[in-house]
Structure formats: C-alpha cells, structure tokens
Amino acid sequence: MTAAGLSDNFKGALLMMASMAAFTLNDTFVKMLAGTLPLFQLLFLRGLLTTVMVGVLAWRMGAFARAIPRRDWRLVALRLVAEVGAAYFFLTALFNMPLANVTAILQSLPLIVTLAATLVFKEPLGWRRMGAILIGLVGVMLIVRPGTEGFTLYSLYALIAVCFVTMRDLSTRKLSAETPSLLVTFLTSGAVMAFFGLGSVLDEWAALDLNAALLVLAASVMVIGGYLSSIMVMRVGEIAFVTPFRYTGLIWALVLGWLVFGDWPEPLTLLGAAIVVGMGIFTLYREGQLVRRGRLKA
Template sequence: MARSDNLTGALLMMASMAAFTLNDTCMKALAGEIPLFQLLFLRGVLTTIFIGIAAWRMGVLRARISRRDWGLIGLRMIAEIGAAYFFLTALFNMPLANVTAILQALPLTITLTAALLFRESIGWRRMSAILIGFVGVMLIVRPGAEDFTIYSFYTLAAVACVTLRDLSTRRLSRETPSMFVTFITSISIMAFFGLAGIGDDWAPMDTRALVLTFGAAIMIIGGYLFSIMVMRVGEISFIAPFRYTGLIWALGLGWLVFGDWPATITLIGASIVVGSGLFMLYREAKIGRKTHHSHVPRPR
C-alpha cells in the first residue's frame, strides 16, 4: 500500500470529522425547537438538491452499478438511516462532547469487525488496545451511575450503524462513483424521514432556524462525501484512528456554543479510547517502516 494513499485517507478522515461535528452543532442548536424528523427531512431535501446537481454535472447518474454493489449500497442506506436516528436522538438529549466521546470507539469497532469479517490479522498488541479502549467506553457510558442516561445506549447503537456503513462502503468496487453513493444516501435519508414524519405537526421556522438547517446541509454534504472517499483510500486500520480529531471539535464547540464541558471521568474515558486508537496508529506506522526497508509482505 502506497504511503500517499494512507496520508490522503488520514486527511479525508479529519475533514470528515470536522464537517460532521459542525453539522451536529447546527442540528443540536435546534433541539427542542424543531422536531427531529422535520429537521432530517428538510436537511435531506437541501442535500439531495445540491448533491444531485453535482452528481449530474459529473455525469455519475448514468453510472452502471453491479448487482453486488447495489446490495452494498442498500445495506449502507439502512445503516445510514439508523445512524442518523440514533445519533441525533442522543445528541438532542446529551452534551455534544459526551456523545462524540462515545463515538471515539469507532476506530476500535471498525478494526475489530474488519478483523472478524475480513480475517485481517491485527496482532495481540492492537487487540489489547481495543479491549482497553472498550474499558474507556464504559467509563464514558457508566451504566448504573447517578448521571447515567439511556441515550448513551442510543449513541452505542449509532456506533454499530456507522461501523456497518463504513465496512459496507469499504467493500464497494472502485468503479462505483463516490458521488453516486452520496446521492443515493441523501435520497434515502430524505425519503425515510419524510414518510416517518407524515401526520406530525410541523413547527414554524424563523430565519435563525433556516440558516442553521442550511448550514447543517452544507456540512453534511462534506461529511457524506469525505466519509465515502476515506473508506476507499488507504488501509482501514491506519485511517480509522484519525476519527479522534472529532472529539477536539466537539469539546471546543460544545463549550463555546452550548457551555457544556464533560465530567472528569468522561474525559478520562475519552482519553483512554483515543489513546488506544493512537497506539494502533503507532503500531501500523512501525510495521509500515519495517515493510519499507525489508520489501516483504507486511504482517498486520
């Protein structure tokens, strides 16, 4: 694997995390004012229009998609819908940084699931890092604690959905355009939550709400596209730990916009999870250097 592919994947991952966290901030700012299904539908309309125009101009709407890839796209759509519902429900009821801290388990779940499903060998050191990382997740969630909330489990459900989404994306053939997958994803979000919201009363939206919804749509476009591109460049075990940069954005925006700061135990748990991801990154880089000098197939 060329080193430039891994670097490109890392940069795309960081851009994806920034875009998604800014989208989360815009959406959370509307919590309690606008119903969730209404927000997801309106954001879906905007993103579908923008992405549809871009996809048309790029000529990807005429792309020939294999039956295998259509199956993976369908699986990805289901995972994306589940991730949107579980994550935003949790976000509307928990501090931004707390929700994002739990999401830092994604590099661990993706690496572990890839090893189980795709038989990628990860070695005992990285397996130990994954187990330690899950201890950190438990410190964040803290079932039974006085300040425990059921919405922590909603975030864990979102983690499972995103893991499925990313691994499905990883299996897509390179001939399937990323923008086409992004467009189909956006349509599925819009259609599902539009139908789910039928019969509910819609809340009126002032200028502030419209601007925030528009901003969320712009950010989610970037997040969708980067998240698709990143899973198709470089090695998954190398790129996944760069998700931790989302926590930096969440801490800063949560404090600046909402005045929230996580409890010490939450920060300790998040640090353990991030540290586990960074250790896996270190191990991958070390193995890569050995491979570069020895010119032999690399163990993982």
C-alpha cells in the same frame, strides 16, 4: 505493503479527520436546533437541501452517467438502511441526552469497526495497534467521563446507532471501485430525505425563523462533507489504521463546546485528549515501522 500503500493510509487518515470535523460541526448545528424543530422535520429539511446540493454536484461530475454494478446494489441498499437507522437513533439520543454522554457511547465505534473488519475481511491487526486503540478508548472515557445516571433508554439508542454505523462502514468498504462515491452519496441523502419526510407528515411542523433556516443550511453543508469523506475513507487504506482517527472528532467537540456552549475543559479532560492524540501518533509511527520492514504485522 508498498509506498503507495502507505500513501493510501495517510490519505485515509486525512479523509477520516475531515469526516469527523464535518460530522461534529453538523452535530453542533443540530443540537442548537433541539427544541426548535421536530426531529423528523429537521432531518427532512436537511435531507432535502443535501440531496439537491449533492445531486447538482453529482451531475456536474458525471456521476449519473456511470451505472452501479449489479453486484453492488445489495451493498448500496444495505448502506441506505444503515444510514437511515444511524440518523434516527443517533439524533434521537442527541436531542434527549447531554452531548458528553452521547459522545462517550459513540466512541466505541472505532474498536467495533476494527474488530468487525478483522473478522469479516481478515485484515491483519497486531496486538500493539490493538493495544493503542484500547488505551485511546481509556483516554476517551477521561474526556467525556459519563456518569452511570446518564445511561438511559437513549443511551441504548446511541448504542444501536453505533451498530448501524458499523454496518454502513463495512458495506461501503465492500463496494467496488466502479461504483461512483457521489452517486452513493446522492442515494444515501435521498433515502434519508424520503424516510423522514414521510415520517414528518405524522407530526405538526414548526415555523422556521431565519436563525433556524441558516442552521439547517449549515448542517446540510456539513453533512455533504461528512458523507463524501466517510464513503471515500472506507475505500482507502486499511481500516485498522484509519479508524483511530475518528478520535479527532473529540478534539473538535472540545473546541466547539468551548466556543459555542461555553464549556471549558477540565484538566482530566485535557489529559484524556493527550492520551488519544498520543495513541494516534503511536499508530502512525508503528505503521511506518511495518512499512519499512516490508511486512504488515504487529
């Protein structure tokens, strides 16, 4: 791997951290709306605002002037289906489960994505980095400490969401460089808006007060940031390197839990966070070693 390759990996790490920050903030705003707005209405309104904002940005950036290559349309369609499925199953679980339980199940995603990338794309993954990911997962469990009583039907919904997100990330990885990220983001947001808009007509809508409207707007802005970052991150760097940085979402969750919901981390939670951060630092160190040696194996 060249120095440029190292730069791509660091760029991917930064994009992953930005994506996790945006999505965690979005989850916080959405969770605050639970019990106020029906899920389908919320997702339609958020999708409407997101689609409009992304559409304006895509137009100004000239994304509509660039065509998606024919060979990529199947991947884009697969990504749209995956995004709709992930939104429904994850947010349904989020509305009906404690945030800690949902977070615990979702943390299986980095390992699943990394293993899937190794199997599908034949990307190298040494035992040291795999071990770091597994130890990081132990740290995740220390942070969220889900009880067995928390595994319900909605726990299965969260697992299904993990599968959909894995499909979304891998299909994004296969998109060619000619496909503009903003156009994919616009199509993704539009698909979510259309699906949940049609579904919302089957349910009674709730009136929006100013607080709810502002939360929907804030969630929409965060979704735009999450969409863009999640698309770009799968196209930069090595999946096995960038996926561990999804764990930074846990740090955001801890901070937001304290600031918004008044949750104060226990010592075991802080220990788990230290393990996760430590494994991330080790992964960076190990990657640097491999680059200096001019080979990519662990």
